[in-house]
Structure formats: C-alpha cells, structure tokens
Amino acid sequence: GENVEQHPSTLSVQEGDSAVIKCTYSDSASNYFPWYKQELGKRPQLIIDIRSNVGEKKDQRIAVTLNKTAKHFSLHITETQPEDSAVYFCAARTPSGNTPLVFGKGTRLSVIA
Amino acid sequence: ETGVTQTPRHLVMGMTNKKSLKCEQHLGHNAMYWYKQSAKKPLELMFVYSLEERVENNSVPSRFSPECPNSSHLFLHLHTLQPEDSALYLCASSQGSRNTEAFFGQGTRLTVV
Numbered sequence: 001g002e003n004v005e006q007h008p009s010t011l012s013v014q015e016g017d018s019a020v021i022k023c024t025y026s027d028s029a030s031n032y033f034p035w036y037k038q039e040l041g042k043r044p045q046l047i048i049d050i051r052s053n054v055g056e057k058k059d060q061r062i063a064v065t066l067n068k069t070a071k072h073f074s075l076h077i078t079e080t081q082p083e084d085s086a087v088y089f090c091a092a093r094t095p096s097g098n099t100p101l102v103f104g105k106g107t108r109l110s111v112i113a
Numbered sequence: 114e115t116g117v118t119q120t121p122r123h124l125v126m127g128m129t130n131k132k133s134l135k136c137e138q139h140l141g142h143n144a145m146y147w148y149k150q151s152a153k154k155p156l157e158l159m160f161v162y163s164l165e166e167r168v169e170n171n172s173v174p175s176r177f178s179p180e181c182p183n184s185s186h187l188f189l190h191l192h193t194l195q196p197e198d199s200a201l202y203l204c205a206s207s208q209g210s211r212n213t214e215a216f217f218g219q220g221t222r223l224t225v226v
Contacts, residue, residue, distance in 0.1 A: 017214040021173065032213075034214050042219070043218060043219045044156070044203070044217050046214045049214060051212070058155065087155070089155070089156060093212060095212050099161075100144075100146050100158055100215070101207075101215050102158070103155070103158075105154075105155050105156075
C-alpha cells in the first residue's frame with residue numbers, strides 16, 4: 001500500500017521568512033495530494049491540494065509543488081505569520097475505488113515573532 | 114462547522130467499561146473513516162467504510178468495533194481498552210467516487226484509566 005514520508009518533523013522560522021515542508025510517496029498510482037493544517041485543539045483542515053496533472057499550485061502565501069517522476073511534493077509558505085503556527089500534514093491517495101488518504105507524520109511549524 | 118460532528122468531545126473510561134463514539138456527517142458523502150491520533154503515530158487509519166461496507170481494517174485490535182448503519186452515521190464501540198488506547202479519535206468523510214478531500218470531525222479525546 002501507499003506510504004508517505006514527511007520531513008522535517010519540527011520547523012521553526014522567524015516571522016516573515018519562508019517555510020518548506022517536503023513529502024515523498026511510494027505508490028506511483030497516487031494522483032491526489034492534499035495538505036492539512038491542524039491548529040492546537042482543532043481538527044485537521046484542508047489548506048491546499050494538487051492533482052497529478054498539475055506541477056504547481058498557488059493560493060496567496062501558500063504553494064504546493066509536485067514531482068511525479070521523483071514521487072515527492074512540497075508545501076511552501078511565504079511571509080510566515082504567527083497564525084501559521086500549527087501541525088501540517090501531507091497526504092496521498094490512489095484513484096482506486098474508495099481508498100483512504102494516507103498521511104505523513106506531520107510537521108510542527110512554529111513561527112517566532 | 115464542516116458538517117462532520119463527533120460526540121462526545123471528551124470521554125474518560127475505565128478499562129472494564131463499554132462505551133461508543135459517534136460520528137455523523139451531513140455532507141452527502143459515501144465513505145467514512147476512523148483515525149487515531151496520538152503523539153507516537155499521528156493520523157493512523159483504523160477503519161474505512163464505503164457505501165456502509167467495511168473495506169479496510171488496519172489490524173486494529175478487536176477491542177475496537179466499528180459500526181456503520183447508514184452512510185451518514187459511524188460508530189466506534191469500545192470494550193476493555195488499555196491505557197495506551199488513550200488518544201484523539203477522529204472521524205472523517207469523503208465522496209469516494211471522486212478523488213477529493215476528506216472532511217474531519219473535531220474528534221473525541223479519549224482517556225482510559
């Protein structure tokens with residue numbers, strides 16, 4: 001089955017700097033790659049996703065890149081703000097029936113003011 | 114609210130108790146999931162139900178018993194749990210026929226004493 005690796009497990013950046021989180025996946029059939037943000041005490045919520053027919057997607061300060069050949073995808077947050085502090089999870093899913101999302105182990109991002 | 118509701122939000126139970134967690138989704142989705150979130154294994158998939166049939170059981174101990182009476186409701190019955198089962202239990206749903214995001218409930222924080 002699919003296996004998703006995520007790095008780093010913790011990340012601290014100064015406010016205004018950029019943050020990058022990287023994930024790799026094992027199943028070349030995977031074609032959907034969402035990123036979730038989980039604030040303390042809250043549920044994980046989707047912040048951006050990308051499908052395999054696209055190499056890059058951007059939404060304001062957040063961008064995701066996908067390299068299908070290398071089987072890795074990354075989340076980029078620019079001009080970080082204290083409210084970006086949270087745990088971020090990447091995930092991958094194959095298109096086979098109702099397969100569930102397989103999540104990475106998460107990255108705890110701290111933005112220092 | 115995201116349309117996925119879990120009750121109770123917090124639960125403390127003894128090792129000999131029997132309790133149930135409830136999840137309800139109002140999004141018209143046809144797939145529902147139970148995830149366990151702990152410090153050691155963030156977002157660990159437990160069960161997948163598609164069209165009310167269980168399609169995946171990730172080697173979860175029999176002291177956890179899921180039930181999906183219809184596409185809107187999902188239960189997790191708990192029996193003779195261990196202290197190491199203490200965790201946040203998250204329910205999620207998605208539209209399985211389309212490769213889209215999963216929506217999470219707010220979770221049940223379970224403490225086994």
